Amino acid sequence: MINSKTEKAFAITKERMKKMIAIVDKVRCSGCGDCMMVCPVDAITMALGKAEVDPDECIGCGACVDECRRGAISMRD
Numbered sequence: 402m403i404n405s406k407t408e409k410a411f412a413i414t415k416e417r418m419k420k421m422i423a424i425v426d427k428v429r430c431s432g433c434g435d436c437m438m439v440c441p442v443d444a445i446t447m448a449l450g451k452a453e454v455d456p457d458e459c460i461g462c463g464a465c466v467d468e469c470r471r472g473a474i475s476m477r478d
């Protein structure tokens with residue numbers, strides 16, 4: 402059962418995660434699309450052969466950072 406403390410902790414965690422978003426270095430990005438495949442909320446699209454993150458959709462999970470073999474994605478506040 403979820404109590405109010407758990408709910409509060411969840412809300413705080415969600416808020417903290419929300420502050421971090423993925424940023425793509427367009428010079429390093431090869432446009433392979435691997436990051437797009439792992440994003441759980443479909444926040445990444447391809448534009449002119451480069452990955453693009455929708456900051457309103459990104460939940461800051463970091464999955465795309467781990468997936469990118471070119472080190473083209475980093476997390477920012």
Ligand code: SF4
Pocket residue numbers: 425429430431432433434435436437451452468469470471472473474
């Ligand atoms: S995984 Fe990296 S190189 Fe591939 S499209 Fe995404 S950002 Fe670009």
Ligand code: SF4
Pocket residue numbers: 422423439440441442443444445454458459460461462463464465466
């Ligand atoms: S950090 Fe997570 S939610 Fe944000 S673009 Fe990367 S995979 Fe998607």
